[in-house]
Amino acid sequence: MKNDRMKDQYRVNNQIRVREVRLVGDEGSEVVPTRQALDMARQQGVDLVEISPNAQPPVCRLIDYSKFLYQQKKRQKEMKQKQVKVEVKEIRFGPQTDEHDYQFKLKHAQEFLTEGNKVRAYVFFRGRSILFKEQGEVLLLRFANDLEEYGKVEQLPKLEGKKMFLYLAPKKIGVTKKSQQKRDREAEEAENKEAVEKAKNAETEQNTDEQQADSLPLSGGIFDNAKNGAEALRKLKD
Incomplete structure (x- = not known):
C-alpha cells in the first residue's frame, strides 16, 4: 500500500504532458521539449520521472522508476531515523x-x-x-x-x-549558559576564597616574623657568652 501511494505521487513518461521540462542530472540541468526528453529516456532504457511538478518548467530526471522509488523510500527511512523522539x-x-x-x-x-x-x-x-x-x-x-x-x-x-x-x-545542545544567579554566586565564592588565602598568607608572614624576633635574643646571648669567654681566656694568659 505504501509503495502504491508513493507511485501516485510522481508522473512518469507519457503521464507528463507539459510542453517542456528541465532535465537535471550529474552534469547539470537543461530545458528541453518533453518529446525530446522522452526520446532520450527510451534511448537510455530508463524512465522520465517528474520530481518537481510545481517548478516552471517542471523538473524531471532520467532514471529507472523502480530505482527512483527505492531511493525515495530509503531517504524517507533515514530522515525518520534521524528525527529525535521527544517524550x-x-x-x-x-x-x-x-x-x-x-x-x-x-x-x-x-x-x-x-x-x-x-x-x-x-x-x-x-x-x-x-x-x-x-x-x-x-x-x-x-x-x-x-x-x-x-x-x-x-x-x-x-x-x-x-x-x-x-x-x-x-535547551538546545551546546555550551550551557550560566544563570546570572550562579555567576554571582561563583564570583562571591572566588572573592571569599581569595580573602581566605590572603588571611592565611598574612598569618604565615606574622608567625615567621615572630619566630625571627624570638631567635634574636638567643643569638645575642650566645654572642655575648662567646665574647666573655674570649676575654676570660685573655686574662688567664696575661
Missing part, C-alpha cells in the same frame, strides 16, 4: 513537599532535560490543600529557576482543576 516526563509534587524530596525530583528533571525530553511538573492539591495554591506556585517557580541551565519554560504555573502545571522544554 514528556512528569514530575509530581505535593503543596508541602519537603526539601529532600524536592532535591530528589530536581535531579530527575535535570536528567530528563539533558536527555532531550520535556518535563511537565505539577502540584496536586488534594481536598482542602487547594488553600495552599500560592505555595504550590512558588514551588513550581523555584523549580523552573533551579532548572534554568537545563530547560526553558514553555508554560508558567497554571491551575487546571486540582493540578497546577509547569511545562519545561530542553
Whole structure:
C-alpha cells in the first residue's frame, strides 16, 4: 500500500504532458521539449520521472522508476531515523513537599532535560490543600529557576482543576549558559576564597616574623657568652 501511494505521487513518461521540462542530472540541468526528453529516456532504457511538478518548467530526471522509488523510500527511512523522539516526563509534587524530596525530583528533571525530553511538573492539591495554591506556585517557580541551565519554560504555573502545571522544554545542545544567579554566586565564592588565602598568607608572614624576633635574643646571648669567654681566656694568659 505504501509503495502504491508513493507511485501516485510522481508522473512518469507519457503521464507528463507539459510542453517542456528541465532535465537535471550529474552534469547539470537543461530545458528541453518533453518529446525530446522522452526520446532520450527510451534511448537510455530508463524512465522520465517528474520530481518537481510545481517548478516552471517542471523538473524531471532520467532514471529507472523502480530505482527512483527505492531511493525515495530509503531517504524517507533515514530522515525518520534521524528525527529525535521527544517524550514528556512528569514530575509530581505535593503543596508541602519537603526539601529532600524536592532535591530528589530536581535531579530527575535535570536528567530528563539533558536527555532531550520535556518535563511537565505539577502540584496536586488534594481536598482542602487547594488553600495552599500560592505555595504550590512558588514551588513550581523555584523549580523552573533551579532548572534554568537545563530547560526553558514553555508554560508558567497554571491551575487546571486540582493540578497546577509547569511545562519545561530542553535547551538546545551546546555550551550551557550560566544563570546570572550562579555567576554571582561563583564570583562571591572566588572573592571569599581569595580573602581566605590572603588571611592565611598574612598569618604565615606574622608567625615567621615572630619566630625571627624570638631567635634574636638567643643569638645575642650566645654572642655575648662567646665574647666573655674570649676575654676570660685573655686574662688567664696575661
